[in-house]
């Protein structure tokens with residue numbers, strides 16, 4: 001969502017974020033059976049990173065991966081779905097802080113908020129890293145030696161399909177599965 005998006009689109013996006021916020025409140029992670037589903041689809045280094053996500057982030061990733069798999073994404077696409085938000089690890093923000101960061105991003109515009117906040121320490125810096133989670137997730141995955149598609153999709157998952165290196169058809173499937 002860019003700062004140039006029409007007001008109605010920004011409001012719809014805001015309502016979607018509120019809905020996602022309510023769904024993210026329970027702190028628990030996926031069931032053991034669901035975690036076995038994940039483990040079977042990730043390389044060991046990818047799994048080590050995935051399992052450090054918070055319970056709500058693991059539930060979100062699992063839901064995205066299941067929808068992506070049902071929509072025909074192949075093994076690399078499903079792994080990319082599981083790992084797309086891994087950069088949120090870098091922010092250290094809980095649900096309440098993420099809401100504030102999201103509102104700041106909507107108010108200031110994403111690029112300006114990232115530029116302004118990531119140079120700061122404390123809570124503002126964490127908000128900046130949360131808003132910059134796509135780029136940071138790509139870096140985390142590259143350093144961990146994750147498969148190239150997962151690394152690319154983490155970096156590009158908030159960009160328009162076809163704007164980056166992930167093929168547009170797959171990007172559309174993954175984007176729809178993510179609900180953004």
Ligand SMILES: [Fe+2]
Pocket residue numbers: 084085133134157158
């Ligand atoms: Fe994301």
Ligand SMILES: [Fe+2]
Pocket residue numbers: 060064084085178
């Ligand atoms: Fe996501």
